Amino acid sequence: MPSTNGSGRPPVGGSEAAYRACVHIAVFAALFSLVVCGLLVANWLQGRARFPVDPPAMVALKAQLAKRPADEALKARIRRLDREIREEYFGRKAFAEGGSLLLLAGVVVFVAALKGAKRLRRRLPKPGDPPEDPRRIAARARVVVATLGVVALAGLFSLGAGAGRDPAREYARAVGLEERAGRPRRRAASARELARNWPQFRGPGGSGLAAPSARPPEHWDGTKGTNIRWKVPVPLPGENSPVVWNDRVFLSGADEKQREVYCFAAADGKLLWRQPVGTGGAGATPPNVSSDTGYAAPTLATDGERVFALFATGHLACFTLDGKLGWLRNLGVPDNMYGHASSPVLHENRLIIQYDQGLSAEDGKSALLALDTATGQTIWETKRPVPNSWSTPLVVSSGGTAEIITCANPWVIAYDPKTGAEKWRVECLSGDVAPTPIAAGGLVLACNIGAPLTAIRPGGQGDVTQSAIAWSATDGIPDVTSPASNGELVWLVTTDGLVTCYDLKSGAKVWEHSLERMFWASPTVVGDRLYLLDNEGMMHILATGRTFRQLGTAPLGESVNASPAFVGDRVYIRGKENLYCIGR
Amino acid sequence: MADNSERMSRREFLAGKVRLAGALAVCGGVALLRPRGAIAGTVWQIDPNKCTQCGKCATECVLGPSAVKCVHVHAMCGHCELCFGFFEAQPNALTTAAENQRCPTGAIKRRFIEDPYFEYVIDEPLCIGCGKCVEGCGTFGNGSLQLQVRHDRCENCNQCAIADACPSDAFVRVPATRPYLLKSAEGEQ
Known part of the structure; x- marks a missing residue:
């Protein structure tokens, strides 16, 4: 039915x-x-x-x-x-x-x-x-x-x-206010990538030690073009040193009116892009800077995806490697008597900036900042009990934990990169601190004229002045350049050319020798050689042995204040006017 | 017997229907082609000189979020580093962290221009028309942030629910041809 x-x-x-x-x-x-x-x-x-x-x-x-x-x-x-x-x-x-x-x-x-x-x-x-x-x-x-x-x-x-x-x-x-843990990020550059490049002031580790793959020439002559692969003018002046990532070389330049970031092709020196920073608008009052420092003393830093440039005006810019502006900030015109010179450094996704200001610690102006590399937002900011300084911070690992080492009068202070919290401090510096600390042989070495070269065992807590100093030495202390070490010996070079070699383990002086030249560029250890670049552009190549032995010299033909970059078989040097690529 | 003269033929009936349909089509077409404001004649708007930022614009509108939003008159803005429309009255720090921001929905974007100047832009999808930024800017600043009925959202109700609740009678009808009432740098509307 x-x-x-x-x-x-x-x-x-x-x-x-x-x-x-x-x-x-x-x-x-x-x-x-x-x-x-x-x-x-x-x-x-x-x-x-x-x-x-x-x-x-x-x-x-x-x-x-x-x-x-x-x-x-x-x-x-x-x-x-x-x-x-x-x-x-x-x-x-x-x-x-x-x-x-x-x-x-x-x-x-x-x-x-x-x-x-x-x-x-x-x-x-x-x-x-x-x-x-x-x-x-x-x-x-x-x-x-x-x-x-x-x-x-x-x-x-x-x-x-x-x-x-x-x-x-x-x-x-x-x-950039959201918790960062859940945000997908580009992975950090690997140690191999970093070693292949020169991503920040004083190289991959920030201690003036080139990668083992670096095989720079032993001789060149900028006046005759010998072993000079290319030489190109840099549009604006600056004392910052070259940084290199793969096929690109980055510099910045500035005067009191304008600031620029440059990208050169490593192959032929062609200027791939130049970007202005913080132009337009009104109200930016340039700070008083010494002619030795200028407006573009901080060396750039790159993570292989972006490049970061800081200027004496407080402008801080992030560009992609292709020259697109990522973000721009102004940290405030720094109260710095010679002009800001401390370079930004990178740790994971954080850009670390030592922003020391004021004539005395009581001014309360100094701070260490960590910014998100993607957005420029401040992740943390920690006040520092120091006056203005010119030293670049150093990120070191100790017992699997990273620390940011900073130098300024009178403290070497270590901070936690995650939170900005102070971990330990040692009172061992004085004066206008410019040399950047280095890490070698499990020690942190800090110095400045008027204070000793101090070797510190990192990883303590609180004021460890009495317990963490391994040794200290007082001869040949520089006022501008930073130390260099191969893990066995440590070298200092003063502005007037006195080179002093210490035993890293004991602190005993091994030798000293005067090159009788002016030096502002920091020395670099490349394999078994020590490269020292004087202000007239002459590279002095020494053997890294326990006796003084000069292997040779190489003239650039142009005065130099910046430190060189060693990548592969090339050396990049910024002269007062030109950028040089040296290689066979 | 019925009178045949009063009876409508099929042809007459169809002709009448066609005429009626044609008339309706013409009226409908005219109605569709005329702009909305012209039909309404007047629309609702907030007089910024009367507005007291009581917060009812955010809660009383029949739409959610409200059709009232903050409008930034950039010509009046001082581009202050310490913007009282953006920051709390006594901010902990001049950063975009939540504890420092006045806007409950983070609808104002702050962008550095040139030391010491910043640009402030309203992120309209986030703005709920609460008027807290307008209150801050008007109290300590120069009043470049103003609440306005956004006519791309407003239904132009015959009786506006916010106007009913407005304690300062700041809601007024204005000609649809000039639907916004903004204070300018010269003090004109």
């Missing part, structure tokens, strides 16, 4: 299945719409109760912060709560928008299904049509309803997914 509908009129054949499906769809769509409607109402009621403007918890936390402005944990709580509130608010907004569309879709399906059922009910059978098997009709209806159910569930799922993708999170990501 054929089935009947509510009115007692039997649909016939295939129409029976369609009719049943329509009825089921209408019921399902009605239930779905009711559920969505209920969820929307609940979402609206909860949203009204939790409006993001002045929520009591946030007001209370901010009131506490006004009383305890240095409480970093409290700041972290505020940031967390702020994010939660905004995520919830914009999540509800997305939920309401998606839910409204689903409700509309549900109602449309409901009406369409009812209309379809009504039409099918009118369709009368043709004479002789055999009745369809009721089991087939029921099975077909189940398939249709199940398919629609899946579609509806997918809609609800997308509603939930939409609630999680909110503009607040996107904004936080854009401005």
Whole structure:
């Protein structure tokens, strides 16, 4: 017997299945719409109760912060709560928008299904049509309803997914406020990549030790072009040293009116791009700098993806290696009597900047900063109890833990790169500190004229002046250049050309010799040779032995203040006017 | 027996329907082609001189988020490093960290231009029209941040829910041809 509908009129054949499906769809769509409607109402009621403007918890936390402005944990709580509130608010907004569309879709399906059922009910059978098997009709209806159910569930799922993708999170990501752990990042450059390049002041490790793969020539002559692969003029002056990444060489230049970053092709010296930094607008007052320091003394740093340039005006710019501006900041014109010279260095995704200012520590202006390399946002900033200095920070690893070593009068201070918290300090410096510390043989070596060369065992806690000093020495202490070491010996060169060699382990003086030249460029150990570049551009090549032995000299024909970069079989030197690539 | 003269023929009936459909099509076409503002004549707007930033624009609008948003008149902006529209009255530090920002949704973007100047831009999808930035800028700054009904969102209800709730009667009807009331650097609207 054929089935009947509510009115007692039997649909016939295939129409029976369609009719049943329509009825089921209408019921399902009605239930779905009711559920969505209920969820929307609940979402609206909860949203009204939790409006993001002045929520009591946030007001209370901010009131506490006004009383305890240095409480970093409290700041972290505020940031967390702020994010939660905004995520919830914009999540509800997305939920309401998606839910409204689903409700509309549900109602449309409901009406369409009812209309379809009504039409099918009118369709009368043709004479002789055999009745369809009721089991087939029921099975077909189940398939249709199940398919629609899946579609509806997918809609609800997308509603939930939409609630999680909110503009607040996107904004936080854009401005770098979001927790960084969950953010995909380019992997850090490997040790092999770093060793192949010269990514920062004084090379991959920052200690003036070239990679074992470096095989620079032993002789060249800039006046005759011997072993000079190319020589190109640098548009603006600067005392910063070349940094190299693969096929590119980076420099900066500046005067009191303009600042620029340059990228040269390592192959032929072609200027691939030059980008201005912080031009336009008004109000930038250039600081007073000495002519020896200039406006572009800090050497650039690169992580192989971006290059970072700091200027004496406080402008800090990030460019991609192709010359596109990543971000630009101004750290504030530094109060520095000769002009800012400390170079930025990199540690993982952080750009470390030693921004020491003021004539005395009491000025309270000095700080160490860690910026997010992707956004330029400050990750942490730690005040430093020192006056202005010109030394570049050094990142070293000790017992699997990284430390940032800084030098300024009178402290060598180590900081935790993750938090900026001070770890240990040693009182061993004085005067206007310019030499950059180095790490060698498990020791940190710091020096400045007027204070000894001090070898420090890193990894302590607090003031370790009495316990962490391995040895100290007082002869041949430089006032500008930094030490160099091969892990067995350590060399110093003073501005007036006195080279002093110490035993790294004991601190005993091994030899000293005066080259009777002026030196501002720091020495570099390359294999079994020590390269010392004097102010007139003459490279002095010494053997790294326990006796003084000069292997040769190589004139550039142009005065030089910057330190050279050693990459592969090439040496890059910035003269006062030109950039040189030296190689066979 | 019925009078045949009063009966409508099929031809007459169809002709009448066609005429009616044509008239409706013409009216509908005219209605569609006329701009929305011209139909309404006037639209709702906030008089910034009366606005007290009470916060009701964010909560009373029938839309969510509100059709009222902050508009930045850049010509009036001082591009201050310490912007009281962006920062809390006594910020912990001049950074974009949450504890320092006044906006509850982070809808103002701060961008360095040249020492010591910064640019402030409203991220409109994030703005909920609470007026906290307007309050800060108006109290300590020069009032370049102003609340306005955004007519790309406003439904132009006959009776605006915010206007009903506005304690300072700052909601007014303005000609649809000049739908915004912004204070300018010269003090004009």
